[in-house]
Amino acid sequence: MTEQLRINLEKLAAKEVGTVSFAEPLSFHNSWKIGGSADLFIEPDNSDQIAEILRFVLANDIPLVVIGQGTNLLFDDAGVRGVVLKIGERMADIQISGGSIVAGGGTWVPQLSRMSMQAGLSGLEHCIGIPGTVGGLVMMNGGSQRKGIGENVVNVTIVSRDGHLKKLTQSDCRFAYRYSSLQGTGCVVVAVELNCPAGDRKNNRREMVNDLRSRRQKFPRKQPNCGSVFLSTTEMHTTLGPPGKIIEDAGLKGLQVGQAEVSQQHSNFIVNLGGASSADVLTLIRQIRGEIRQMLGFELDCEVRYVSPQGDITPAHFKADAFDLSGK
Template sequence: METLARKLKASDVGIVKQHEPLANHTTMKIGGPAELFVEPKDIEAVKRMMEIVKETGVPWRVIGRGSNLLVKDKGVKGIVIKLEKGTDHLEVDGETVRVGGGYSLIKLVTLLSRQGLSGLEFAGGIPGSVGGAVYMNAGAHGSDMSKILKRAHILFHNGEMKWLTNEEMQFSYRTSILQNEQAVVLEAEIELKKGDRDTIVAEMQKNKDYRRETQPWNYPCCGSVFRNPLPNHAGALIEKAGLKGHQIGGAQISEMHANFIVNTGNATAKNVLDLIAFIKSTIVKKYNVELKTEVEIIGE
């Protein structure tokens, strides 16, 4: 890994660190170290880096702003690539928006709403990056990324770079084709509609306020832990089972929203995983409903 780190530094790809604690890069503030951590300085640097990585055969994975992520306590072997600064460019051309995968979703929603562009109001207050939102088909309030994405610029594991259309992304509830591919969302092109600025901003703000009032972002957390087993809602089932406030170590089922697990200060990934397992077994026993995690779990 030393040799690879030296090669990457020599090719000027951006920030390169060994044994970087991933707790510093997730909203849950939990996670062991990345064997090698790279934050590319731009899309060209991503390409250069992938050419070098491909030759070595070292495993790699990508994170965005770490808002939908739980990293295990022993960390991640291989390379963790963080797309943030350097891949956060933005171009607005009428109703078409081209945006880098590392761009903050909250920032994008706020900016475009103020420009009188409608279609992203549902994402008011959703943390994380544009790339992560496309990858997971993030959504709320009856809409999601699949409704506005025109195409996505993807870097595949074999080094191929390709624009995938909305149809080729194979979107469904909180998923896309990228769950089955090792790939990076470099950019997204979205199609919005011009509308009344004040109405759009008010809708975006309402969604943002709702999130703030109903979700416990005053504690480190990773957002919704479970997918909704429609027509049921995960939070409602967990609350009905009387699990709100249940705690294992430093990990607690939020008193505010039962589909959130919060880090009360010293939680380990093991605490969170044990709590997830406890919730799942309780809900199966009580309601014969199997909950599936929405949060992505990585590492060892």
């Protein structure tokens, strides 16, 4: 950390911006349990604090990374030289009125899905097993069974990179498969309004129980992981099948680099066997992509995002492809 950065981070931490900690281990804040430390880690309580943080980091040219539960992120072993802003429990809230649900950006997705079902609404059943926040879900247009949360979005409240509170409509967000136009803008999702039609509570509950049961059988549960590593595009799905099948058919199940392994249970998952580094995961991603490219002439792109020490967030294969195998 440079002296100027240290002085600026101390100034920011002294403001009323929520709970702050210096040199926070990022391995505590992502489901892979990988990564160095963040120079300054902040958990804000409200959008005013977020706006103040965003204005300060912009004015002082400080790298900023926004995270939810870190279930789709690979942090670098070198951590983040700047601010990591966690939108979590402090910004969690669910309000239901008729078919409209307004949820805070830090709301836990399975809870949102369950409460919607209990209120007799439908449309969020497919989200029951997604272990992230509403902010992360909207950003990634996450979902399962080939659905995405964007289908239910009415509007999204953000704090823009320059610190202004704005409401965006569904069409502003240009949702597509695991994409929203909010990606890369540096905004913070503070709330979302969803439209959920009335549904059959019993059927929806059954569907959700079945989904959770099938996830428990299919996905590794005890070893830290980040869910599906590679995207399953429609084109790939119809011609070759889902990424897990492609990787398994290629004989890569169980492939290991350092302490990172292609899961024995589901080949689209990479598990941390204990003490895996980001270098281990990136090298493994690079090897899988290389093998599949050579065998099938097909590019497996990552759903998982890599966070650089400078705070840039990109699909992990961008970094994996550029990764120096000597470990630099």
